[in-house]
Amino acid sequence: LFTPHFVSKHSLSSSSFSSFIILSHPQSDKKCSLFNIGSNSWCEVSIYLPRILSSPLCSNLLSSSNGLLCFSIPRSSCFVVYNLLAKSLRRVNFPICLFDYESLTLVSTDNGFKLFVLSSAGSSNQALVYSSTVCSWRRFEGSTQILSESCHQKGVFYNGCLFFTTLEPFHVVYFHLESGIWEGSTAVLPRDLTFVRVASDGYQKLYLIAGVGTSGISRSIKIWELRKDEDQGADYWVEVETLPEMVCRKFVSVCYHNYEHVYCFWHKGLICLCCYTWPEMLYFKVSRGTWHWLPK
Numbered sequence: 001l002f003t004p005h006f007v008s009k010h011s012l013s014s015s016s017f018s019s020f021i022i023l024s025h026p027q028s029d030k031k032c033s034l035f036n037i038g039s040n041s042w043c044e045v046s047i048y049l050p051r052i053l054s055s056p057l058c059s060n061l062l063s064s065s066n067g068l069l070c071f072s073i074p075r076s077s078c079f080v081v082y083n084l085l086a087k088s089l090r091r092v093n094f095p096i097c098l099f100d101y102e103s104l105t106l107v108s109t110d111n112g113f114k115l116f117v118l119s120s121a122g123s124s125n126q127a128l129v130y131s132s133t134v135c136s137w138r139r140f141e142g143s144t145q146i147l148s149e150s151c152h153q154k155g156v157f158y159n160g161c162l163f164f165t166t167l168e169p170f171h172v173v174y175f176h177l178e179s180g181i182w183e184g185s186t187a188v189l190p191r192d193l194t195f196v197r198v199a200s201d202g203y204q205k206l207y208l209i210a211g212v213g214t215s216g217i218s219r220s221i222k223i224w225e226l227r228k229d230e231d232q233g234a235d236y237w238v239e240v241e242t243l244p245e246m247v248c249r250k251f252v253s254v255c256y257h258n259y260e261h262v263y264c265f266w267h268k269g270l271i272c273l274c275c276y277t278w279p280e281m282l283y284f285k286v287s288r289g290t291w292h293w294l295p296k
Helices: 004-010 144-150 245-255
Strands: 020-023 031-036 041-048 060-065 068-073 078-083 088-093 103-109 112-119 126-131 136-141 156-158 161-165 172-176 182-184 193-200 206-214 217-228 235-242 262-267 270-275 278-285 290-293
Touching: 068 103, 078 112, 156 193, 161 193, 193 217, 206 270, 217 245, 245 270, 245 278
Parallel strands: 060 103, 193 262
Antiparallel strands: 020 031, 031 041, 060 068, 068 078, 078 088, 103 112, 112 126, 126 136, 156 161, 161 172, 172 182, 193 206, 206 217, 217 235, 262 270, 270 278, 278 290
């Protein structure tokens, strides 16, 4: 949430870099809590959702992007995009009769938003892209075959594309939101990886977060940045950070080496690393090169 009005209203800090992380839990059906990155503290103000979106029996939170939240409403076979600042709703009907999909990614744009949905309803595998500016869907075939069993993951927006990682053998693939074309990254991945995730600031930086080890056991967790060789025109990964050993041991232990539970995201200069089975969040401040646990 980066809107100046929202920041000035809910932050004690006058810094223009103040921003917030919203945390929600399926069992907390009435509100979402705010964490102020600038002051490194929880805000007293909590955001309450409309009744139609606050019950886990009626709706499911699927994705978020810069103050927009996307929910599914299974009984109505539709998605609802909720603007936290304007407190307005946009209902988006699913274009297929069967409300069946593998994953959804919400991408906020300068003049609205896009929804990217992977679906294997019936006998077809397809990617569906909804644009709020024209209020319509476009369909592109052959998507889930590329991602295989990892098609449940959300995409990471970078330079007009959504980036995904596959299961072993690991690859990074991306989908052009405008053309609907799938491509594989030509940058060679580092060796001895145990799991792979990507995170991005949206336009300038793409990061690879991965475990390094043998026999499926991570001995370390590292971060690489995607760069381009100006002479050769080729992309390549450059190692920029290694998680401290003691912190790595704790994070790996809470995951029980089940790396399907690990997910990453970018938030205002932070690379956040989480595990679905553990109520703590680890984040890396890119500008300072320091690691921190989100305080309870």
